[in-house]
Amino acid sequence: MSPSTPRPGSAPRKHTALPKAQTLIEALPWLTRHHGKTVVIKFGGNAMVDDALKAAFAQDVVFLRHAGLKPVVVHGGGPQISAALDRHGLVSEFKAGLRVTTPEAMDVVRMVLAGQVQRELVGLLNQHGPFAVGLTGEDAHTITATRHQPLIDGEPVDIGRVGEITALDTGAVEALLADGRIPVVSSIARSEDDGHVYNVNADTAAAALAAALGAETLMVLTDVEGLYEDWPNSDEVISRLTATELEKLLPELSSGMVPKMEGCLHAVRGGVRTARVIDGRVQHAILLEIFTDEGVGTMVVPDDAEVPA
Numbered sequence: 177m178s179p180s181t182p183r184p185g186s187a188p189r190k191h192t193a194l195p196k197a198q199t200l201i202e203a204l205p206w207l208t209r210h211h212g213k214t215v216v217i218k219f220g221g222n223a224m225v226d227d228a229l230k231a232a233f234a235q236d237v238v239f240l241r242h243a244g245l246k247p248v249v250v251h252g253g254g255p256q257i258s259a260a261l262d263r264h265g266l267v268s269e270f271k272a273g274l275r276v277t278t279p280e281a282m283d284v285v286r287m288v289l290a291g292q293v294q295r296e297l298v299g300l301l302n303q304h305g306p307f308a309v310g311l312t313g314e315d316a317h318t319i320t321a322t323r324h325q326p327l328i329d330g331e332p333v334d335i336g337r338v339g340e341i342t343a344l345d346t347g348a349v350e351a352l353l354a355d356g357r358i359p360v361v362s363s364i365a366r367s368e369d370d371g372h373v374y375n376v377n378a379d380t381a382a383a384a385l386a387a388a389l390g391a392e393t394l395m396v397l398t399d400v401e402g403l404y405e406d407w408p409n410s411d412e413v414i415s416r417l418t419a420t421e422l423e424k425l426l427p428e429l430s431s432g433m434v435p436k437m438e439g440c441l442h443a444v445r446g447g448v449r450t451a452r453v454i455d456g457r458v459q460h461a462i463l464l465e466i467f468t469d470e471g472v473g474t475m476v477v478p479d480d481a482e483v484p485a
């Protein structure tokens with residue numbers, strides 16, 4: 177056989193392998209741009225709809241870590257908390273988009289977030305290696321809060337053990353990142369003043385942590401395609417908006433989008449380069465968003481940004 181004659185079987189293999197190489201090479205500019213950067217990923221309870229999605233989420237996060245990024249996961253668990261409260265015979269009530277959290281409800285919130293949802297995500301991530309370490313905002317003073325009293329019709333309203341973040345200490349999270357680990361953070365805060373623990377909305381916690389860490393990107397995975405321009409009347413997604421444009425829009429937003437978009441604004445104003453709301457129901461949404469042109473959803477950028485996708 178002459179040196180130029182392909183051995184039987186080698187040509188088809190080359191043929192199928194080339195597109196794979198091209199796909200990998202297409203990711204090179206994104207890999208270069210994001211190398212060494214911190215990405216805070218908020219995984220919402222509503223996006224954790226099935227086991228395949230959760231497994232794909234874990235693969236994506238581990239992929240980012242292997243690609244040289246520093247992913248930090250902050251997770252929610254609203255529907256899981258509501259189900260557990262129901263099993264305990266406790267009602268779920270929301271005011272100003274936040275769960276009214278009695279002391280008994282707080283026990284359940286903590287049990288579900290730190291003992292159930294966080295454990296499950298840590299387990300899924302660690303199927304790929306010794307990466308994920310779970311913590312709550314209580315650990316090493318990561319998140320400190322005081323009692324939050326939202327204004328409803330101009331009046332402060334008591335909604336129990338719901339926290340407003342007053343301080344963040346990123347030392348533990350940064351130490352884990354420096355050690356090549358993937359921190360998985362539950363949105364529970366220690367109290368600044370009374371020795372209790374507080375329930376913090378997970379979008380708010382993720383945004384505050386992203387700003388405090390000086391993250392490059394905040395990525396919020398939820399159960400819609402992004403921020404709809406005229407929800408619920410149309411499914412036209414706003415693909416990109418500046419901080420000032422978002423600020424103007426905030427008073428018109430409702431329900432779950434309020435903490436998400438307030439969080440995106442806080443993050444971007446706090447130095448995060450882009451904050452994105454993306455559809456967590458799409459498998460591998462994180463990889464699509466970071467490494468391809470096909471990223472969809474809503475991207476919030478600083479007013480003076482010239483941000484490539």
Ligand SMILES: Nc1ncnc2c1ncn2[C@@H]1O[C@H](COP(=O)(O)OP(=O)(O)O)[C@@H](O)[C@H]1O
Nearest residue numbers: 220221222398399400402403404407430432433
């Ligand atoms: N303008 C909007 N665009 C998209 N979704 C909106 C909008 N306003 C309110 N929503 C609601 O916000 C929900 C997402 O928030 P939430 O239920 O808190 O999710 P998660 O558990 O992911 O944090 C959507 O499912 C939708 O019902």
Ligand SMILES: CC(=O)N[C@@H](CCC(=O)OP(=O)(O)O)C(=O)O
Nearest residue numbers: 220221252253254274275377378
């Ligand atoms: C104060 C408050 O409302 N806390 C939230 C914390 C969990 C959360 O935010 O979960 P999602 O991201 O899945 O909505 C709650 O108790 O539901």
